[in-house]
Amino acid sequence: MANFEESLEHVLKNEGMAFTDDPIDRGGATHMGITLRTYSEFLGRQGTVDELKAMTRLEAATVYHKLYWAKMKLDLVMDNNIATTIFDIGVNMGVGYAVKFAQESAGVRVDGVMGPLTASAINTAHRTRFMLKFVKLVQMRYVGIVISNPSQIKYLKGWLNRTYTIMDLIA
Secondary structure (H helix, E strand, O other), rough: OHHHHHHHHHHHHHHHEEEEEEOOOOOOEEEEEEHHHHHHHHOOOOOOOOHHHHHHHHHHHHHHHHHHHHHHHHHHHOHHHHHHHHHHHHHHHHHHHHOOOOHHHHHOOOOOOHHHHHHHHHHHHHHHHHHHHHHHHHHHHHHHHHHHHHHHHHHHHHHHHHHHHHHOOOO
């Protein structure tokens, strides 16, 4: 079974631990990779930038588990590297994209819902082929973002570097 804590370390390494609020970044104010919008969803009310800045690593882990790991039902995925891959892209692109890319990579109907059929297909997929296809889909999405909104090109190198960290998980 996949290990949330190991996967979380990978995500936090990619996201960083610092607070940022780049006006060009469509995510807005972000701390440890968690946007104010996501943090507000977790709180069940509109959070403040100060609350987001004060968020602890433990609280961030709880947000990540509830709004990403559990939503994508990654406890159903047996291979930790595949679960980490899906989790990482769920954090960066959104749960819907990550699950759809996983479904397409596993060769099942793409509906954006991680159910038992999707999990079974992922668990029986050839790891290298699955992950290479997944990375290709992610990279195509990143390039598509830049094509549709050229102001986002400043993030492309970092986004692609994120996919290279996924490639390291294939071995």
